[in-house]
Amino acid sequence: MATTASSIIVGMNKTSFITLSTYGAAEGGGTDLGGTEGGVEITTEREYFFKTSDLTLGPLGATKITEKATVKFSLVEGSLVNMRLALDLAAAALAGTTLDVGGREAANELTMYINVNAVSSGTRKYTFHKCVVISAGTHKYVKDGQTMVEYEVAVLQDTAQAANKQLYSVIDTATDTTPPTVAMTAPADGGTVTKDTSDTVTLTLTDAGVMNESTIVYGDTVIINNTTVAATALLEPGSISYDAATKVITFTPTATWTASDTFQLTVSTGVKDMAGNRIATTFVGQFSVTA
Secondary structure (H helix, E strand, O other), rough: OOOEEEEEEEEOOOOOOEEEOOOOOOOHHHHHHHOEEEEEEEEEEEEEEOOOOOOOOOOOOEEEEEEEEEEEEEOOOOOOHHHHOOOOOOHHEOOOOOOOOOOOOOOOOOOEEEEEEEOOOOEEEEEEEEEEEOOOOOEEEEOOOOEEEEEEEEEOOOOOOOOOOEEEEEEEEOOOOOOOOEEEEEEEOOOEEEOOOOEEEEEEEEEEOOEEEHOEOOOOOOOEEEEOOHHHHHOEEEEEEEEEOEEEEEEEEEOOOOOOEEEEEEOHHHHEOOOOOOOOEEEEEEEEEOO
16 A cells, blocks of 8 residues: 655735635635635645555556545634634634633534635635544744634545545636626615615625625725715614625614605725725615605
């Protein structure tokens, strides 16, 4: 028998990112782990059985008997979320600002996405279909330094994938230079919401890639102002949520709508996708409340 290992080091930069999602979940709904130190090491190991004969000097053939992959990287963002994932803890282990460790037997099966620059141009995406975090969860506090969190991820055979595709895939994509677009969905631009209700306001983004959810912030890049009295236009109290699968932004007001009020909705060019493309121009829409 003999074991071979093929390792590559993926260099990370400010446009690269690592996302951990629950097993089988889309990338947009996962956790962005933040910046790394020293890149990402991906190792694919294979073990072979060599067929031999007393009549020959060398092996006559080889049969692959095991194949596995591991991924290692160090994070420079020692958040409680990153520590929870590095320690392979359930989501319930983190409540607010408290992380509880220990006593859980089950392992979290995850899907991991790594996006980096391609060799020539464009982007390269690694999709590790099914994996578990097996690191010791080591983190170190250094005076005047960064808190590092070490990750080691074991890639499992995902039998839900087609034959010969069960560890991971690597896809190169040409550079994405297309800006996202935005449109009011409900109500449509110039439409109405119903008085004395908490009707939501929805916007739909159109983009071929994954949106950068951290850029979708109410009161910053997404604003709804009450313009009933133009001289005293104020931000309407409420909150937004974002559905990565449908690319829909939903605004929910804190209070019910007041009859005949008017509103202006603005989405700034600060909203961008993960390729760094911003909305080309600031979107401005209008809606009102029924009388």
